[in-house]
Amino acid sequence: MALIEVQHLKKYFDVPNGTLHAVDDVSFKIEKGTTMGVVGESGCGKSTLGTTIIHLQESTGGKILFDGQDVTHLDKKQLYDYRENVQIIFQDPYSSLNPRYNIAKTIMEPLQISKRFKSKEEVRAEADRIMDLVGIEKRLRGAYPHELDGGRRQRVGIGRALALNPKFIVCDEPVSALDVSIQAQVLNLLMDLQDKQGLTYMFVTHDLSVVRHISDNICVMYLGQLVETCPSKKLFAKPLHPYTKALLSAIPSTDVDHKMQRVQLKGELTSPINPKPGCRFAARCLYATEACRQPQQLREIEKDHFVQCCRIEELN
Amino acid sequence: MSSENNNKKVNDGEMLLSVKDLTVQYTSMGSVVRAVNGVSFDLKRGQTLALVGETGAGKTSIAKAILRILPDISATAKGSVVFDGEDLMKLKDKDMEKIRGHKISMIFQDPMTALNPIMRVGRQISEVLTAHRHLTREEAVEEGKKMLEMVGIPAERYNEFPHQFSGGMKQRVVIAMALACTPELLLADEPTTALDVTIQAQVLELINDLKERLNTSMILITHDLGVVNETCDDVAVVYAGKIIESGKKRDVFKNPLHPYTNGLFGALPNMNLDSERLSPIEGLPPDPTDLPDGCAFAPRCPYATDKCRQGDIPAVEVEPGHFCECIRVHEIRKEQ
Incomplete structure (x- = not known):
């Protein structure tokens, strides 16, 4: 059964010159124990999608289902319970940790709030177990974030997210601030944890080689729409x-013999403020016609393969 | 202009830059940070060299030392940087000013902070032209507009401010500034790291195209091996302030020799293979205030022996033009 399901989810922001459509009518399911990769360029709404699902901000419209339950609107008590099940790992391990909390305190804070543990000793023992799980040496218990390198800080961020044994974790670009050699360590850790604890991930990133490596399913977003x-x-x-094709062809390859056939896109991301109806990619698309300016539907073209493009049959 | 370009064409293949035993040290709160430790390389006209390495490897310090823009107060650079027959390290500040931005220019990593936010972008480009090519204001405006169009920005936007441009366009403005005086050497420090892939593809194409048209040499600093593959002729892998492997791109990519280079390729998620696990390089880069004796990579290297932990590690030429600073390189190749 799907652990997370979103139906026609919308998140709009009011800005001085109109309404910004950050997430516009997005629907998908994430099965238990799998990883959903969400890719797209900066500003396409992929992080907003993640933070809206875990209620860091309220959705404007649509439905969010967690384990079959409707969690679109929650009161304070329900939100409190929901937060034990869903967590987030942030992009920047430099700014997402409290600089005045040492490592042990950072990891212990959610444990204390949850009131699952009776004594301080139990909390401490649990924090030790978590530090062990994510590979932080015990001697760093009293260290502060500024004393750690990026990879270790990100491990602390992961440990904090795992503290309450959540079922679902949004990973918001968790490795993009790290060097490749460290990035591989953190990716392996995330995959091991998933195997051990049966976690479900939503992995938000702009790095397509990373997303290919870690994801079972992928959503490609463009300006708030799921394409x-x-x-x-x-x-x-x-x-x-057409956008996915261009995006994939733009990744520089490390294969010396492999000449990439590049689909060059014209122009840049347009504004998501007061967008016109229809396909938002049409302005940059080589194949756009009048029909593309009409509202689009996400359609199942092949089994499990959904595309939002009215000309897809003609093009392929 | 045109005669200058013709001249360059004739000199194709001639040595433009030769860096010998470059060291850069910073003093910070009483400790000495050894950022660059004896780096030597050559660059021919019209060629592109990639400096590849992780954060803190000393790549940017090398570029800044070449251009002599290290902070005087905390940094000392030693060695020789011979550019077009002249040792830049020995030039007077005044003479260096004439080269900087004119014959050698730099594209900085972050286009959001490389531009002056309260100065119109056109003015930022024409400023370079009035300073180095002694154009009048009108001529500089004319030329600045041409530069904007060359990088694909309409000349009408000459009088706009940086905040009115998107990230990709800001980086184009920075490129236009760097190329305004048709430099002979371009130092590009992670020029596309802050950009999205589709925009990165556009910017790389633009740099490649301009480089070819103006026959500019380039040092490209990056950590992205894919970007290296798309733009460079030669590669130098930098680790803890040293070039541990260098050679033609094809040789280094097809046949990486140093355990660190091999590690870098292994840590990369492969787009064309479905591998289950990545093989990260264990451990962390060494602390530049406290570099180990011998090979700096030895503490992380699965092949390290006691011999690796002492003395200087000489560069070995394993195949013609392909150098590697590893004393066990032949043994390791046999083991594999």
């Missing part, structure tokens, strides 16, 4: 949407 979603292997083997 394509399917199993990871399928997406990389046979992308259907």
Whole structure:
């Protein structure tokens, strides 16, 4: 059964010159124990999608289901329970940790708030267990964030998110601030934890090689809209949407013999403020016609392969 | 202008830059940070060299030392940087000013902070032209507009401010500034790291195209091996302030020799293979205030022996033009 399901989720922001459509009518499911990768360029609403699902901000419209329960609107008590089940790992391990809390305190704080443990000793023992789990040496218990390197800080961020044994974790670009050699350590850790604890991830990133490595399914977003979603292997083997094709072809390859056939896009991301109806990618799309300016539907083109493009049959 | 360009074409393949035994040290709160430790490399006209390495490896310090823009107060640079027959390290400040931004220019990593936020972008480009090419104000405006169009920004936007541009466009403005005086050497410090992939593809294409048209040499600083593959001729891998492996791009990518270079490729999620686990390099880069004896990579290296932990590690030429600073390189290759 799907652990997380969103239906027609919308998140709009009021800005001085109109309404910013950060997430616009997005629907998908994440099965238990799997990883959903969400990719797209900066400003496409992928982080907003993550933070809206875990109620760091309230949705404007649509529905969020967690384990079959409707969690779109929660009161204070319900939100408190929901937060034990859903957590987030933030992008920047430099600014997401409280500089005045040492490592032990950072990890112990959620344990204390939860009141699951009776004595201080139990809390401490649990914090030790978590530090062990994410690979932070015990001697760093009293260290402050500024004393740690990026990789270790990110491990602390992961430990804090794992403290209450959540079921679902939003990973918001957890490795993009790290060097490749450290990035690989953290990715391996996340995958090991998933195996051990049966976690479900939503992995938000702009790095397509990372997302391919870690995800079972992938959503591609463009300016708040979900343009394509399917199993990871399928997406990389046979992308259907013109934007996905351009995005995949833009990744620089490390293969010396492999000449990438690049689909060059014209222009840049347009504004998500007061967007016109229809496909938002149309302005940069090589194949856009009048029909593309009409509202679009996400359609199942092949089994498990959903695309939002009215010309998809003609193009492929 | 045009005669200058023709001249460059004739000199193609001639040595433009030769760096010998460059060291850079910073003093910070009483301790000495050894950022660059004896780096030597050559660059020919029209060629592109990639300096690849992780955060803190000393890549940017190398570029800043070449351009002599290290902070006087805390940094000391030694060694020689021979550019077009002249040792830049020995030049008077005044003479260096004439080279900086004119014959050698730099593209900085972050386009959001490289531009002056309260100065119109056009003015920021034409400022370079009035300073170095002694154009009148009108001529500089004319030329500045041409530069904008060359990087794909309409000339009408000459009088706009940086905040009115998107990230990709700001980086184009920075590139236009760097290329305004058709430099002979371009130092590009992570020029696309702050950009999205589709925009990165556009900017790389632009740099490649301009480089070819103006026959500029380039040192590209990056940690992205994909970007290296798309733009460079030669590669130098930097670790703890040393070039531990260098050679033609094809040789280094096809046949990486140093355990660190191998580690970098292994840690990268592969787009074309479905591998289950990545093989990260265990441990962390060494503290530049307290570098180990011998090979700086030895503490993280699975092949390290006691011999690796002492003395200087000489560069070995394993195949023509492909150098590696590892005393066990031949043995390791046999083991594999």
